[in-house]
Amino acid sequence: MNIVEARGLGLRTRRGWVYRDVDLTAASGELHAVTGPPGSGRTSLLLALAGRFPHNHGELRRRGPAALGQVAGVHEPDPTLTVAEHITERLLLLGPVPRRRRRLVPVAAVRARRAYRRDAYAAAVAGAGLTDEPLDPGRYGRDLTPVERQVLGLVLAGLGGPGLIVADDVDAGADRPEREWMWGALERLAGQGYAVVASARAVEPGVAATVHRVGDPAVPVPALPTEPAPAEPAEVPA
Template identity: 40%
Template sequence: MEGARDVEGAGGIEVRGLGLKGPRGWAFRDVSFTAPPGGLVALEGPSGTGRTSLLLALTGRMKTAEGTATVAGIRLPGHLAALRRISALAHVQGVTDLEPALTVGEHLHERALLQRRFGGSLRGLLRPRAERASEARRRIDTALATAGLDLAALPKGARTAVRDLERLEALRLSVALALIGRPLVLGVDDTDLKLPDAGRADAWAALRSVAASGTTVLAVCSDAPGDALRVPVRAAADEPHTGTHTDTGTDTGAHTDTKETGDAFAEARGA
C-alpha cells in the first residue's frame, strides 16, 4: 500500500451504472460519477436509500450486481480483496465501532500495532524496534493532524475514554484511526448525523483536510457542502426500501441507521 500513492491516477474513481441487489431487492441502482484522486465525494440522500451499501461497495466490502467501477485503478465487481487493501472505513456501525471503555491513546496504539503487523511489509517488520516505534508515532501524529483531533484539547488528553468524547471528537478519532493505514480511499458513514451547523462545518473541514492530503474521500451525508462532488443516492424506484430506521446513536457518534447497515451486510452475503 505504501507505494500505491506513486501510481499515476491513484485514488481516482469512475463509476458507471453501478447497482447492488440482495435478497430484499435493489439497495441502489444506476449510480454513475467520476472523481479525481484526492476528491471529496458526498454520497447524499435520506436514510434508507442505500448510501451505506454504496459506500461499502466502493471500498470493496460488498459485491455489486450490475454496472462497473474503477477505484484507484482496481476494477469492480471483481478484485474486492485488492480494493480493501488500499481503502479504509470510518464511523461505520458494526465495522469501525469504537470501544467506549478504551482511551483515545489505547485505540491509536492498538491500530498502529495492527497496521504494523498486518498492513506493513516484511522489510518493515525486520527493522529495529526503535525505528518501528518512531514510524508508528509519525503515522499517528500525521493521522491526528489530518483529522483535526487535538489530544491536548481533550479532557484527559490521550487518556480520555471514548465514552467521554463529544460526537465530533469521536468522528475525528474514527477518521484518524483509518488514516493510520494511509489509504488511497477513505469511506466515512453518517458524516453529518446529529451535528449542529458548526459541528457539520468542522466535520467537512476535517474531510477536506483528508482529501487535500491525497486520499479520496467518500462521505455519506444527508446534506452535502457546495464544494463536494454530490452523488445523489435514492432507493431503487422499482423496489423502494420500506422498513423503519431506529436511532440508537450515542454521544460517541455511533451509526444510527441500524437497519440500513444490517440490510447492507445481508445483501452483501446474498449478492
C-alpha cells in the first residue's frame, strides 16, 4: 500500500528552487533515501513529505499520519529529559491506540503503548527493532551523541503508529561503522511496516533503499524574475 506519493514536487522562492521535480512513491515496508549535498533542499523536502513544510509545485498525497524522527533545529530531544522520560512522556501524550485504528497501526506500536506502565523504554525500543543500540535510558538529551539522537528520534516516531517516518541527516557526525549500523536500523524499521524516508549525503553500499538525489549541481537553478524597480518620476520644469 502506497503511503506517500509525490509527483513533480517542488518549492520555488524568490531566490530560486529549494528542490524541484521530485517523484517519490513510498509504500509500507519500504526504505527511501534522499541524498544530496548540504543546502540541496533535503530537509525541506522531507518536511514537505511529512506535511510539515509547504510546496508550491507538483502534487503530494499521503495516506495516514506521518512522524518526524531527528530533524536538527525542528524536532530534537529535550536537553533536560532523559531517554526514558522522553519515551514515557510521548506515550502518556499519545494514550492508547483507538480500537478503530488498530488495524492500521503496526503491532509493535500497539504493544509499546500498552506496556508503558510496566517498562516503557524496553517496549518502545523493542517495538522499533533497535535493541542492539546501547541507548542508556538514564542519559539526558543534551548528552546524546548524533547517532543516539537519531535512534531516540526513530523510537519516538514509531510510537504514534504513523504510516510514514522521516529522519534527516542520518549520517551526520557518524563514522563508517555507525553509518552502516544506522542504515541497517532504518531497514529494520521499514521491516516493521512503516514507510521510511531518510536523508543523507550518501547511502552506504549494500543498503536496500530506493535513492532519490536532489540538488545536483549539474542542474541549473534559475531564480524567479524580479519585479522591475519603479521608474523615477520625471522632473517637470517650472
